[in-house]
Amino acid sequence: MFILTEPLSWTCDNTQYVQFGHGATVSCTFPVDFRGVYWYDSPADSANLIIRRELQENGEYTTSGVGFTNESYHDVFQNGTLMIANVSSAHDRVFLVTLVDSGRISKNFEVNVVTKFNAGQLHPNLSACPNTSLCLENSLDADTLSCSYSNVRPAVTLSWEFSPRKKEMEIDGFSTSSGGFTYSSYSMLNITNHLQKPLTAVSCSASGPALGFKSTGSTVVFDISNPNEMVWQEMEAMENIAAAHTRLDIKCAHDIETMALLWKVGDITSSEILMFLSDGQMRQNQRVKSFIKFSVDGTMTFTDVTIHAEGIYTCVYTDGETYYSQTAKVIQARIQDFLTRGVRITI
Incomplete structure (x- = not known):
């Protein structure tokens, strides 16, 4: 028994997405020696022909149809793909594509075109x-x-x-x-x-x-701080003085496996959150300044310390039982800082 199957090169993706207000293609891949490709605006019996590409007796291909002269459609490529010059809501529909191969055998394809807009x-x-x-x-x-x-x-x-x-x-x-x-x-x-x-x-x-x-x-x-119900531990505050235009790394949780962690601007009472880390997934506020970066271990990095980096930052984290808070003060080093003894300066 022999079963006739269509060649693998005869393909049109069933559902395709096109961007509203832009040029787009509705892709098909047909043999280059086809005799004709016909695009219709609906799979119904009353479908209207939009555009055709046909092989003529002289061996040349011609393109014709109302879509060829309409600004909404543009052309059909050699592989049968339809090119749309300007996508509109009218293109959100099911198209019928008919291929006639070199042996004059025809095959129909339905393509659901979905218009995207955001x-x-x-x-x-x-x-x-x-x-x-x-x-x-x-x-x-x-x-x-x-x-x-x-x-x-x-x-x-x-x-x-x-x-x-x-x-x-x-x-x-x-x-x-x-x-x-x-x-x-x-x-x-x-x-x-x-x-x-x-x-x-x-x-x-x-x-x-x-x-x-x-x-x-x-x-x-x-971020509910209820000392009557939760065990809180406030870590010693850190002061970080860094030379201008250097990198500064501030690690929050030391030697503790954290269940959740966050960084915010200000002290423990602040609500200006920068980053939240939980379940290995990090979420970052889109307002975070470009010179601040975060790592999945909770480290906050200032890639280029300037006066704009100065301020108070607080890290809050938990291991599932105890809740910890760590405050860090960031200062850009000035000349007098270099002359002060006992001050750690990151260079």
């Missing part, structure tokens, strides 16, 4: 962090968190995660609404009081084709 939102809007992707809270006024991502096409998927990951979570619901061309996604999460402990974090992430199949997230970290 208005530029950088991260999900988390109710506790309305203007940033990482924030620090002592408590929440409500027992729920909401998360949203708006003005994209297609709609994104929202997901929740606790850090550390041992925590349970209960999602109230997930909804998607349409504003015409774009979509908005919304989700709510129940937060119970016993989960609001120091260095417990809740993250909402958005993912999907509109974000380039990448994930972007927002995180709220609970």
